[in-house]
Amino acid sequence: MAALIYLLCALTCLTAFVLLLRGWLAGGPRLLFWSALCFACLTFNNVLLVIDRIVFPTEVDLSTWRLAAALVAVALLVYGLVSEEE
Amino acid sequence: MSQMLMGAIAALSLVAALFFFRFWRRSGDRFFLYFALSFAIEGANRIALGLVGPASETEPLFYGIRVLAYGLIVVAIWQKNRPRG
Numbered sequence: 126m127a128a129l130i131y132l133l134c135a136l137t138c139l140t141a142f143v144l145l146l147r148g149w150l151a152g153g154p155r156l157l158f159w160s161a162l163c164f165a166c167l168t169f170n171n172v173l174l175v176i177d178r179i180v181f182p183t184e185v186d187l188s189t190w191r192l193a194a195a196l197v198a199v200a201l202l203v204y205g206l207v208s209e210e211e
Numbered sequence: 212m213s214q215m216l217m218g219a220i221a222a223l224s225l226v227a228a229l230f231f232f233r234f235w236r237r238s239g240d241r242f243f244l245y246f247a248l249s250f251a252i253e254g255a256n257r258i259a260l261g262l263v264g265p266a267s268e269t270e271p272l273f274y275g276i277r278v279l280a281y282g283l284i285v286v287a288i289w290q291k292n293r294p295r296g
Binding site: 127138140160200202203 | 281
């Protein structure tokens with residue numbers, strides 16, 4: 126069950142990334158670019174989660190890398206949001 | 212270190228949620244409301260996960276909530292792209 130949830134996290138996140146990127150490439154506002162970038166990093170975060178918890182559950186601990194990826198994701202998004210405001 | 216990173220992610224997620232909330236108030240576009248909700252859920256979820264700590268038995272539940280938060284983004288874009296009838 127837990128493995129399924131971790132996989133779903135990665136899949137929904139990847140879907141959000143692809144949809145946001147497509148929206149931006151189709152001429153959408155620049156905020157879609159920042160959102161896509163955020164979800165690219167979050168997808169990386171969730172892929173690391175799958176590797177950490179399902180592929181190598183005991184061999185590796187990627188928690189710091191996962192958190193760093195998520196922090197970069199939201200920091201990029203907030204930067205995008207602030208620059209869109211100007 | 213993990214706690215600090217978790218706190219920073221939670222704070223920035225909530226800041227992003229507030230920005231999207233303001234965009235929604237300004238434009239009335241529900242697209243932004245879905246984003247605001249998604250990042251508010253993600254922020255609250257990070258706080259809860261940080262308080263419970265890793266390797267908790269309820270941990271998969273928090274990731275289930277994360278799926279819901281990402282699902283809101285997918286729904287937001289899907290609604291935006293839906294042809295107006």
